[in-house]
Amino acid sequence: MRILLADDDAQLQRALRITLVARGYEVVAAHDGAEAIDLAANAHPDLILLDLGMPRVDGLDVIRAVRAWSKVPILVLSGRTDSAEKVEALDAGADDYVTKPFAMDELLARIRARARSTTGETDAAEYSVGPLTVDLAAKTIRSTDAAGRETSVRLTPTEWRLLELFLKNPGKLLTRQMLLSEVWGPFHANDSGYLRLYVAQLRRKLEPTPSEPRLFLTEPGMGYRFEPGAQLVEERRTAPPVE
Structure with a gap:
C-alpha cells in the first residue's frame, strides 16, 4: 500500500x-x-x-x-x-x-x-459483526446466541439504508450532513432529529447494550463512526461460471 x-x-x-x-x-x-x-x-x-x-x-x-x-x-x-x-x-x-x-x-x-x-465492495456482500450476520442483498440479519439458536432482526427500509452506509465505511467518520443527504436527500441535510432517532433504533436492535454503544459511536458536533474493529469480516460471494 x-x-x-x-x-x-x-x-x-x-x-x-x-x-x-x-x-x-x-x-x-x-x-x-x-x-x-x-x-x-x-x-x-x-x-x-x-x-x-x-x-x-x-x-x-x-x-x-x-x-x-x-x-x-x-x-x-x-x-x-x-x-x-x-x-x-x-x-x-x-x-x-x-x-x-x-x-x-x-x-x-x-x-x-x-x-x-477500499478493497472493493458488492451489494451481495455478507458482513459478520459479532453474533450478527448481515446480508445486504437479501436484506436479512441473523443473530446467533450463545446456545447456537438463530433469530432474525427486522429493519425498516430507512434503517437498512443507514446501516448500509455504516457497513461500507468501517472506521470512517460520517458527518451528519452526509448521512442525512444520502438517506433522506439534500433537502433534509439539517434535520438532525431524523438521524438521532434512526441511529438510536439501530443501536436498540443491533447493539448488545444500546445504552453503552460500541458499534455506532457518536462524534460530538460532527457525526457518527461505525467501529466494528476486529469483529467485522466481509465475505464476498463469487458468481457461478458462465457456461
Missing part, C-alpha cells in the same frame, strides 16, 4: 515515515500543498495523510483539488481542533480526521480501516 504523507513538519514527517515503512507501507512525501497535489496525480497513492496547515496551497484546497478527479482516501492530520473546521474538511471530501497530537496506534488503526473499505 502506497501512502502519500503531506506535512510540512519535518520532524513529524520523519517519525511517521519510519513507523509506516516499518509496518510495510510504501511512503512518498510532500512538504507543501502544491507538491501534494502533484504527487497525488503522479505517484498514484492508495491513501493520503494530509496536514491542513500546508504552505503554498492550503490543505482544504488540496482536498478539493484531489476530489475533482480522484476518490483516493484522504485522512487529515491536523492541530485544528474546532469542530466546524473538522466538518469543513470532511465536507470538502476528506474521509477521516485525526487531531494532533495523536496516538500512533489510533492512526494505524484508521489507516487499516481505510484499507479495508
